[in-house]
Amino acid sequence: MSIWRVVNISGVFVTVAAVGIALSGCETLVDRPETAQEITASDFNHLSAANSGLDIVQVPPTVFAPEEIRTTVEIETDGQGEKVITQKERVQKNADGTEKVINLSAATEEILVKPGVKWTIESLVGQINGRPVYAGKFMTSIEDRILRIVKENSPAAAKQMIEKLIQERFQQYINNELIISEAEGMLSPEMKAGIFAWIQSLQEQTVAGNGGNRTSASQSIEEQFGMNMEQYMQEKRDEALAMDLLRRRVEPRTIVSWRDVERQYSMLEKEFNPEPIITIGRIQLSVSDELQIQSLQERFKRGETFAQVAAALNVPDGGKWQVYPLPKNGVAGLPLAENIIKVLLAVENGQVAEELRKGSTATWYCVTNVQGQANRSIFDSSLQRSIRRGLKEQRSTFERNRYLASLRDKWVTNDIDQMTGRLIVIAWDRYLPKE
Structure with a gap:
């Protein structure tokens, strides 16, 4: 039994035998309907007039x-x-x-x-608030930095840099552990429930910010921070607890009063209201060079400024000679020779004083610039805010260190220097090349 299908080619219906058609033009071996028509492969390559201008393109397999x-x-x-x-x-x-x-x-x-090489996997170096401190866990956070130090420096230099790095990072590690432990110990059941709800909300916001897909959010966090979603949420929780604890324990001790602002202003008044600065210029020529002296005098008579003449004569630094804080009595109080002060007082600022000759030199002086500073009153609101901010930062640092010291005395059962020394020795043994 033969099966027949109707194929639409360029608007003409052609009945094709699915079985028994020889496309090369041979007769079929079965009976066929009268409406059947023989076709060849070339019949499929004809373009209609409407499509004659089209190009046949091939889509790359890639x-x-x-x-x-x-x-x-x-x-x-x-x-x-x-x-x-x-x-x-x-x-x-x-x-x-x-x-x-x-x-x-x-x-x-x-x-x-390598076989036979010692590698310290875990080592208990001490305790912080009852929590064990393991070398392996601590080293993980700074391992990339240590490996880069060893790769880029000589063994002696790398040894010192590793020691300094561990000392700095371990102090931060202790502070973080103490603050988080203290904050967790102060949480009531209601506060724990509130933190749990906040973490859930933060997690939902993080997922929503990545298209609502938790997998995409986890991948984005891992690419940016090198941690999974749970670790990221735990870090955010610890940050929030630490900030809340410091706010409650440190902030009340950092209040800055108006008297504090006045005292700080009086101590730094000269810095806020510096004395004006006066700049003295000088051009000096040899008396034997009469032609150049005459040329200089003619330039001044034509009205050229001191700076223009100094530039024309290639005087070093544009003729700049001395810079002084301007005394209250002006030029008369400058630490200069009497004859220089006399000729400078005879002219206005910016004008060239008369020529002074001494020995084999002829000299011209000029007050080239007087730079005054606007006085800043203690009632300047921006200055008040700046003073308050500076005092608050100083007190915050002091009170934070004082509070951390009290936590260390209370909870650190091992000597911090001993723990630091153990970590340094372990890092040297683990990462430095063997001699």
């Missing part, structure tokens, strides 16, 4: 190519072992043959230690 997941592995080798950095990427083919590469996640690192 457009339909599936996306490729590419895994890149880099290996860095040092004296202790190998550091393997793995990066997963999505590769899309463009129509022009180029590639579009999208990072799927942050690069992961794995350290492979």
Whole structure:
């Protein structure tokens, strides 16, 4: 039994035998309807008059190519072992043959230690508020920085830089742990419920900001901050607790009164109201060079300024000679020779004084600039705000350090210097190349 189909080609219906048609023009081996018509492959290549101006184009196969997941592995080798950095990427083919590469996640690192090499995995170095401090956990936060230090510096320099880095970061680590622990201990059941609701709201806002997709939000957070959603929310929670605790414990002790502002203004009054600055210019020529002296005098007679003449004669620094704070009695109080003060007092500021000759030199002086400063009163609102802000920052720093010191005395059971020393030794042993 033969099966027949009707195909629409350029507006003409042609009945084609699905079985038994020889496209080369041979007769079919079965009976066919009277309406059937023989066709060849060339019949499909004819264009109608309406479409004669069209070009037949071919879509590059790369457009339909599936996306490729590419895994890149880099290996860095040092004296202790190998550091393997793995990066997963999505590769899309463009129509022009180029590639579009999208990072799927942050690069992961794995350290492979050589056989026989010691590597400290975890080491208890002390306790903070009852919480154990492990070297491995602490080192994770600064490992990239340490590896870069070791790579870019000599062993001796790297050793000192690692010590300084650990000292600074461990102080921050202790402060953060103390503040968070103290804040958590002060939470009532109602406050804990409120924080939980706030975290849920923050998480919903984060997801909504990434198109409402939790997977996309998690991927975005991992790319930006190198942590998953839960770790990110925990960090936000700790930040909020720390800020609230410091606000309650430190802020009340940082109030700045009007008397404090007055006292600070009186101490810094000269800084707020500096004395005017006066600049004296000088042009000095040899008396033996009469032609140049005559040329200079003619220039001054024509009305050229001191700066113009100094520039024409290539006088160094434009003829600038001395700069002084302007005394209350003006030029007369300057620490200059009496004859210089006399000729300067005889002219206005900006005018050139008469020539002074001494020995083998001829000299012309001029007050080239008097720079005054506007006086700033204590009743200047912007100045008051600046003084208050500066005093508040100073007191905040002092009170914060005082509060942290009290927490350390209360909760740190181990000597901080001993814990820091242990961390430094572990870092040296772990990251510095073996001699």
